[in-house]
Amino acid sequence: MLPVWLQVHDAHHYYLLPRPHAAPDAPAEWHRLRIAHIEFITHSQERASNKDTQEIVQIFHTRRRDKSSLSGEMRPGFPSESFRWSSSTFFNTSDKRHRMQSIIYRYVRDPAGPAVLPAAMAAEAAGRNDATRGPANSTEMEVRVLFIPSTSPFFSTSCPMLKEAKMKADLEAPLPAGQEDFAIRCRDVCRSYGKLKVLNNLNLAVPQGQIYGLLGPSGCGKTTLLKCIVGTLKISRGHITVLGKPPAFPGHDIPGKKVGYMPQELALYNEFTISDTLTFFGRIHGLTSKETQARMNFLIDFLDLPQKTSLVRNLSGGQRRRVSLGAALLQNPELLILDEPTVGVDPVLRSKIWHHLVEIVKTGKVSVIITTHYIEEARQANVVGLMRHGRLLAEGPPDAVMKQHCATTLEHAFLQLCETSDQVGSKCDSRSPDGTLEKSQSFESGKDESQPILGVRSPPAEESLKCSVDWKVRARHVLPKWRNIAALMIKTLVRMKRMPGSLCFQFLLPVIQISLICLCVGGDPKGIQVAIVNNETSPSAFSQSFLSFLDNSSVQQVNLSHKEAFERIYNGEYWGVIGFGKNFTSYLTKRMLQRQVSQEIIDGGSIHVWLDQTNRQIALMVQKKLHQAFQAFVDYKLGGMAYMVALPIKFEEPIYGSQNTDFTTFVTPGAVLSITFYLAVGLTALSFVLERKEGLLDRCWVAGVSSLETMLAHLFSQLFVISVQIILLLLMILLVLKNPNEGSLVLVVILIVLQGVTGISFGLVISSAIDDEQSANQAALGIFYPNLILSGIIWPVECIPYPLRYLSLVLPQTYASEALRCIMYRGWGLSRMMVWRGFAVTLGWNTFFLILATVILKLRT
Numbered sequence: 001m002l003p004v005w006l007q008v009h010d011a012h013h014y015y016l017l018p019r020p021h022a023a024p025d026a027p028a029e030w031h032r033l034r035i036a037h038i039e040f041i042t043h044s045q046e047r048a049s050n051k052d053t054q055e056i057v058q059i060f061h062t063r064r065r066d067k068s069s070l071s072g073e074m075r076p077g078f079p080s081e082s083f084r085w086s087s088s089t090f091f092n093t094s095d096k097r098h099r100m101q102s103i104i105y106r107y108v109r110d111p112a113g114p115a116v117l118p119a120a121m122a123a124e125a126a127g128r129n130d131a132t133r134g135p136a137n138s139t140e141m142e143v144r145v146l147f148i149p150s151t152s153p154f155f156s157t158s159c160p161m162l163k164e165a166k167m168k169a170d171l172e173a174p175l176p177a178g179q180e181d182f183a184i185r186c187r188d189v190c191r192s193y194g195k196l197k198v199l200n201n202l203n204l205a206v207p208q209g210q211i212y213g214l215l216g217p218s219g220c221g222k223t224t225l226l227k228c229i230v231g232t233l234k235i236s237r238g239h240i241t242v243l244g245k246p247p248a249f250p251g252h253d254i255p256g257k258k259v260g261y262m263p264q265e266l267a268l269y270n271e272f273t274i275s276d277t278l279t280f281f282g283r284i285h286g287l288t289s290k291e292t293q294a295r296m297n298f299l300i301d302f303l304d305l306p307q308k309t310s311l312v313r314n315l316s317g318g319q320r321r322r323v324s325l326g327a328a329l330l331q332n333p334e335l336l337i338l339d340e341p342t343v344g345v346d347p348v349l350r351s352k353i354w355h356h357l358v359e360i361v362k363t364g365k366v367s368v369i370i371t372t373h374y375i376e377e378a379r380q381a382n383v384v385g386l387m388r389h390g391r392l393l394a395e396g397p398p399d400a401v402m403k404q405h406c407a408t409t410l411e412h413a414f415l416q417l418c419e420t421s422d423q424v425g426s427k428c429d430s431r432s433p434d435g436t437l438e439k440s441q442s443f444e445s446g447k448d449e450s451q452p453i454l455g456v457r458s459p460p461a462e463e464s465l466k467c468s469v470d471w472k473v474r475a476r477h478v479l480p481k482w483r484n485i486a487a488l489m490i491k492t493l494v495r496m497k498r499m500p501g502s503l504c505f506q507f508l509l510p511v512i513q514i515s516l517i518c519l520c521v522g523g524d525p526k527g528i529q530v531a532i533v534n535n536e537t538s539p540s541a542f543s544q545s546f547l548s549f550l551d552n553s554s555v556q557q558v559n560l561s562h563k564e565a566f567e568r569i570y571n572g573e574y575w576g577v578i579g580f581g582k583n584f585t586s587y588l589t590k591r592m593l594q595r596q597v598s599q600e601i602i603d604g605g606s607i608h609v610w611l612d613q614t615n616r617q618i619a620l621m622v623q624k625k626l627h628q629a630f631q632a633f634v635d636y637k638l639g640g641m642a643y644m645v646a647l648p649i650k651f652e653e654p655i656y657g658s659q660n661t662d663f664t665t666f667v668t669p670g671a672v673l674s675i676t677f678y679l680a681v682g683l684t685a686l687s688f689v690l691e692r693k694e695g696l697l698d699r700c701w702v703a704g705v706s707s708l709e710t711m712l713a714h715l716f717s718q719l720f721v722i723s724v725q726i727i728l729l730l731l732m733i734l735l736v737l738k739n740p741n742e743g744s745l746v747l748v749v750i751l752i753v754l755q756g757v758t759g760i761s762f763g764l765v766i767s768s769a770i771d772d773e774q775s776a777n778q779a780a781l782g783i784f785y786p787n788l789i790l791s792g793i794i795w796p797v798e799c800i801p802y803p804l805r806y807l808s809l810v811l812p813q814t815y816a817s818e819a820l821r822c823i824m825y826r827g828w829g830l831s832r833m834m835v836w837r838g839f840a841v842t843l844g845w846n847t848f849f850l851i852l853a854t855v856i857l858k859l860r861t
């Protein structure tokens with residue numbers, strides 16, 4: 001055979017020229033050869049031992065012929081040793097599905113031409129007189145076609161004319177590379193999870209308008225590859241083009257309406273009905289309700305689904321998979337990416353699904369890549385790719401793969417490939433001690449990994465393409481779409497509606513929490529038992545009178561003997577002992593009336609108190625009650641002369657607050673903010689974690705929902721929940737618990753809402769950064785206590801030692817709690833620094849968390 005170089009400059013222009021060293025005298029003759037017919041490439045691949053170039057040689061088998069399409073394709077103006085044609089005109093008459101795979105390989109010598117074939121060609125032609133492959137009087141020869149990257153040094157150094165032709169073709173190239181011929185193109189794709197290399201220089205091409213069956217054992221990297229194709233996973237090396245552009249290219253509809261993605265996970269909302277599910281995806285794809293309805297009716301019938309009002313959570317596993325498939329098929333996408341759609345589906349329906357896929361690709365407009373464990377069902381695919389250990393072992397039409405390996409089933413062919421690969425692998429292993437996989441054996445292997453082939457653009461070209469994207473397209477790509485946000489919000493509301501118990505609990509939880517805090521924190525202790533050792537027996541004694549002024553609800557008096565009282569306080573039964581000497585009345589009278597008294601009179605006229613100080617709040621309360629009782633007692637006994645025994649300190653009317661302000665008043669504003677903040681964190685922290693785990697986040701992303709839209713939709717829908725929570729919370733603290741509010745209610749509401757939004761944003765950060773529920777819960781809880789304690793909510797910030805106090809001051813709730821106290825108790829407005837500072841810090845944290853969450857989510861999807 002006479003090898004011919006085929007340079008594939010891009011998807012649309014090919015150059016053929018004889019390999020110089022194989023036919024040194026050929027150039028002068030070649031332009032007199034007329035191309036007789038096209039042969040369509042196929043499948044078998046053979047590694048060539050071409051010492052000169054180390055390129056892979058492809059031997060193409062005949063699949064179809066089209067004699068009419070090539071006449072007049074030779075361009076006289078072109079360099080004599082090469083000729084050129086454009087695939088766009090060239091293949092118009094042929095089946096589009098074979099376009100990119102089509103390569104000419106058989107030539108017929110023009111009988112009218114004066115050509116003298118080189119001796120090697122003539123000998124080759126003489127040995128091949130196959131009447132079925134060309135006109136009877138023609139001379140045929142079969143050529144091998146060699147793929148050579150356009151950047152190959154061979155062309156730049158050995159063939160200046162071709163270089164010139166290439167430059168000319170560059171200028172004339174009508175369409176971006178790969179756009180016309182392949183739905184998906186993966187080049188040298190690598191992807192690792194930590195140290196685990198899952199995709200290893202993988203090359204794959206899904207022809208436009210065909211079904212590509214991606215087969216391989218569990219764990220070989222199929223799902224990973226599909227995720228890279230749809231763009232939910234980033235590749236560590238290589239290039240991927242999907243419908244002509246890299247995934248997530250500005251202005252490209254991938255992710256978006258053009259792609260229907262069915263992930264391996266079910267990726268369905270359990271609280272949705274079938275109808276809700278399809279309507280949700282219909283909204284995201286911008287279908288009208290009429291269109292969605294029509295497709296829904298078709299899909300329910302086609303996929304043999306139960307009633308559309310059936311809840312997803314009540315469906316069987318197989319039914320759920322079918323709903324998931326329905327969601328992928330809903331918008332009639334140009335590209336279907338299906339990860340094991342037939343698992344758990346009965347054989348009848350499986351064959352129906354395959355039949356449907358075969359039908360939809362017939363138009364040539366829809367391409368499908370499908371993974372399946374049932375290898376034999378993939379015989380219905382136009383092309384199969386057999387994958388193992390992160391690389392393609394073979395790629396081609398199922399029949400050809402089987403034929404090449406003399407197998408009667410795909411499964412056998414696959415087993416053979418695995419065995420061969422293992423043998424090659426073990427040889428490679430002996431050379432590479434780390435055991436890493438060597439180059440892929442797909443039809444593109446054997447080339448320089450850094451070089452692009454088959455017209456896939458090099459990264460710089462991609463970059464320049466990106467740079468040239470119109471800024472309006474870029475802006476449209478970045479700006480959130482209200483349609484998507486609305487669809488996501490409706491989704492959340494529908495889910496809430498389906499879980500009324502949980503919704504009620506969410507609304508009531510803050511009210512319950514604040515009620516418990518106000519009732520249980522900061523009030524005076526009640527029913528504290530105190531032993532009374534009263535050595536005075538007379539009912540008119542001062543001790544009796546004094547004790548009658550002691551607040552009985554707080555301090556319960558138990559009369560005991562001295563010995564018993566001390567025994568029982570040591571046993572922890574009482575919080576204190578109050579003792580009166582037997583001359584208490586007379587000595588106290590003397591202390592009041594005489595200018596100078598002895599120490600004995602001072603002692604005897606004093607009330608002796610022994611306290612258990614292990615509980616400071618109780619001890620302080622007993623002291624306070626004793627002081628109040630004594631003040632009341634002297635007022636009663638001395639009337640206007642009471643000043644003689646009172647402290648010369650007078651507490652005037654408070655500037656802010658009241659004399660009776662308790663600790664609860666201090667705690668309440670901080671507690672309100674804290675509750676709002678942490679409930680929002682709790683509601684949000686798990687949202688993405690669960691959605692990510694169930695594949696919903698990826699699915700929505702592939703459907704065209706951006707990270708920002710997901711964030712905003714979540715923020716808006718949670719705002720609704722927070723608003724109801726805040727209304728109930730304020731009603732409780734202001735009307736029921738009678739907490740004072742001297743300031744603007746509007747400011748109070750705004751500050752609480754902002755704190756709630758900050759909580760949502762913080763929850764979004766946790767949710768986007770963490771993958772599993774347990775870690776997300778731990779993160780939320782782990783931050784709860786330090787923040788609560790450091791924010792001065794339950795104890796004044798002034799008690800926190802420096803430098804911890806600096807940390808306290810930058811936390812989201814420290815200044816905010818102070819601001820809320822200032823508004824509610826001092827009646828201050830935004831003109832006061834202590835108030836606006838609280839708003840400013842809250843807004844600052846809010847913005848920071850939102851940006852952080854968006855960035856993390858963007859980086860991770």
Ligand SMILES: Nc1ncnc2c1ncn2[C@@H]1O[C@H](COP(=O)(O)OP(=O)(O)OP(=O)(O)O)[C@@H](O)[C@H]1O
Nearest residue numbers: 193196198216217218219220221222223224225264
């Ligand atoms: N998120 C991840 N983190 C770490 N390793 C992962 C992750 N996802 C997949 N892997 C690993 O990558 C390898 C390929 O996984 P992948 O899901 O792509 O395989 P698969 O071919 O789709 O398998 P199956 O047919 O069973 O679905 C497996 O070894 C898997 O354990």
